[in-house]
Amino acid sequence: MKYERSKFRKLIEALTPQELNESLDDFPAVRNQFTDGQEKYLRNRIILDYFEKHQEEIDKLLEAIKQCNLTAYNKYASELNSSENSEEKLVPSDKTNSKSNQTPNVPEDKNCDILVLAANPIETDRLELEEEANRIRLRLQEGEVGKDYIVKVERAVQVEDLSKYLLQYKPLILHFSGHGSPSGEIILTNSQGQAQPLSPEALAELLAVLQGRIECVLLNACFSLEKADALADKVSCVVGMSKEIGDQSAVTFAAGFYRGLGFGRGYHTAFELGRNEIKLLNLPDSAVPHFITRDTSLLQREMVKPRVTRTVSTQSTEPTLYPLWFGTNRKPKNLQDISQGFSGERDRQLHYGTCQVAVPKSHKIGSTGSPLLQRLLTLTDDRLKLKKDSLKLFEENNFWENIQRTLQENQPDERSALVFIHGFNVSFEDAALRAAQIGVDLQVPGIMAFYSWPSRGKLASYPADEATIEASEKYIAEFLLNLAQKSGIEKIHIIAHSMGNRGLLRAMQRILAQVQGKSEISFGQIFLAAPDVDPDIFEELAQAYQNLAERTTLYISAKDKALATSGIIHDHPRVGFFPPITVVDGIDTVEVSNIDLTLLGHGYFADARDLLQDMHHLLINNTSPEKRFGLRKKQENGQTFWIIGQ
Known part of the structure; x- marks a missing residue:
């Protein structure tokens, strides 16, 4: 039977835990990755990822599902048949469509600068491997050199796949993330998800056979x-751990090391920065990492640069055009010339469209552009700019088709969406710039x-905006519901800021009244x-949030002057300001006053940066607060919440 991930996901989600377990009796490679108390969405992801790679086994699973839940199976089969019939109608009868006349698909160049190979076998302690990968990417982005690095991450790496990844990606830096044994072996996984050791000697031999371009392991x-010396004979430098090292350390x-590389420093300097960062945070183990090299010039060399050949030159000063999709109930300034943008007046209909924002090479994380004085002093314009000639409006059905085509070009795990809903005192253009920066x-x-x-x-239009956000609730609900049901997006995430939360809160109430909760909606x-x-x-x-979303996180601050003023205006505190702290069942409250505001x-x-990092981690992993890096638990007046920042 034909495989479609989105329909297959709906089938899996329709099964009860007992039905799911019974259906997987003949698939120990999947079952062995489950852990006690594991949330259902994590198990679903394991199943989807496994059968994405082993589609030849899907029919066997479907037969088992058919025995457990015939209704769910029939619905899946019916949807597939409907999809196949509609596709057949689109196939032209022209003979030139035959396979013999088709141009073969040529795989794109997948070279990378940094290849992260992660493994956390099922019988080993859980490690913050996703957090490590996230920190690597974020720290590289801090520096101009780091922006050009291409990073690839492979998870649950099996020993037998090692040569494939090295041949496929041809990395400059090979990074292993996971467990090690007292005898110096790296612990990867086997096909059952269990531990399988890899000796550095075997890895060194593999590197010698491939004769790749790896400089650093x-x-x-x-x-x-313990056995890293074997690798030092094959590559310029090796970083290894002399004994057990704590997960946080x-x-x-890794964060300190890649910050150094991101700013163009050499391997040894980056290594010292990594060790120093452990000390700065008063963590143990700063003496555990060691640097080995046979090339003493590396101890002085600086400016390590990425070396992957790209279609666009890394020296180009042209900004990157970042695509955005939007919905709005603003009135267009000129419907005949949409490039003029949108006004602050209400419309009685919902508009769907796309636009692009130019993101300069000098973009800094957390910024849409520096103040005028700083730009004059540095002679650098790092502002994000809306390309007004890129503004396009679509008929609703065409809008969903546009998204569907875009998603089809993405990898299976990149078919989600993040929707930003802005607050008070924000123009359409400002909203687009902020959305692009967040993305x-x-x-x-x-x-x-x-x-x-x-x-x-x-x-001065605060009262007017209060009335307008209330009038916009139904349009926000319509946009989100349609996005979930008509676009083919597998998971929708939402960020609402300030007054935008009023619209989202009521919109979620409207949506909840129209659906059966999480079984019909895909909010993450x-x-x-x-x-x-x-x-x-x-x-x-x-x-409503608990009923419709996988996880909801509330960020609050005692230093939010805007919300303090709003509290005075309304003669009542606001949710985002404390004291008092707002804690609601099913929502994680995170206090952010300690970060740089x-x-x-x-x-x-x-x-x-700390907040962006926390949100990024949630988008990728949906990790609970007690397991997230950088959060501290606090209990006050019988309420439990979390604090981010030192």
């Missing part, structure tokens, strides 16, 4: 220094979208940033 695993070391900085695995309600974009992470919402109303209606302390959700 980083073994971020306990005891990996290992992640911190770029979070490295959104899918498409980036935003909903722009008709804020007047003026500080919902981020409520600095909500300008009455806490009594929030507590009354917030159950802006002057008003209100736009931290997009400005602060």
Whole structure:
């Protein structure tokens, strides 16, 4: 039977845990990756990833599902047949469509600069491997050199796949992330997800056979220094661990190391920065990482640069055009010339469209552009700019087809969307710039979208904006519901800021009234940033988030001057400001006052690196607060919440 991931996912989600377990009786390679207390969405992801790679086994699984839940099976088969019939109607009868006349697909160049190979076998302690990969990417992006690095991450790496990855990616830096044995072996996995050791000698022999371009091997695993000398004969330098190293120290070391590379420093300097970062955070193990090289010139060499040949020269000063999809109930300034943009006036209909934002090479994480004085002093214009001639409006059906075509070009795990809903005093253009900045900085695995309600974009228009966001609730609900049901997106994440939270809260209530909860909707992470919402109303209606989303995170601050002012205006505190702290069942409250905030302390959700990192981690892993890097648990007046930052 034909395989379609989105339909297959719906089938898996329709099964009860017992039906799922019974269906997988003949698939120990999948069952062995399950752990006690593991959330269902994680098990579903394991299943989807396995059968994505082993599609020849799907018919066997479907037969088992058929025995457990005939209704779900028939629905899946019916949807597949319907899809196949519609595709047949689109196939032209022209003989030139025969396979003999088709141009073969030529795989694109998959070379990378840094290849991260991660493994956490089922019988070993859980490690923060995703956090490590995320930190590597984010730290590289801090420096101009690092922006040009191409990073590839392979998870649950099996020993037998090692040569394939090295041949496929031809990396400059090979990074192992996971466990090590006291005898110096790197612990990878076998086909059952269980531990399988790899000796450094065998790896060294493989590198010698392939004669690749690897310069540095980083073994971020306990005891990996034991036999690292064997590798030092084959590559310029090796980093290994002399004994057991704590998970947090290992992640911190990697972050410091790749920050150094991101700013163009040499391997040895990057190594010292990694060790120093462990010390700066008062963590143990700063003496555990060791640097080995036979090339003493590496101890002084600087400016390590990425070497992958790209289609576009890395020296190009042209900005990158970042695509966005949007919905709005603003009135166009000129419907005959949409490039003029949208006004702050309300429209009585929902508009769907796309646009592009130019992101300069000098873009800094957390910024849409430096102040004028700084640009004059540095002679650098790092502002993001909306390409007004890229603005396009679509008929609704064409809009969904546009998204579907885009998703088909993405990898199976990149068919999600992040939707940004802005707050008070934001124009359409400002919303687009902020959405692009968030999408770029979070490295959104899918498409980036935003909903722009008709804020007047003026500080004095706070009362008008309050009325407008209330009138926009139904349009926000319509956009989100249609996006979930008509676009083919597998998971929709949402960030709402400030007054935008009022619209989202009521919109979720409307959506909940129309669907049967999570079984019919595909909301993933919902981020409520600095909500300008009455806490009594929030507590009354917030159950909708728990009913519709995988996880909801509320970010609050005691230093948010904008919300402090709103509290004075309304003579009542706001959800995003404390005291008092708002804690609601099913929502993770995270207090952010300790991080580096802006002057008003209100736009931290997009400005602060710690927050961006936390959101990125949630988008990738959906990890609970107690397992997220950098969060500390706090209990106060019988309430439990979390603190981010030192």
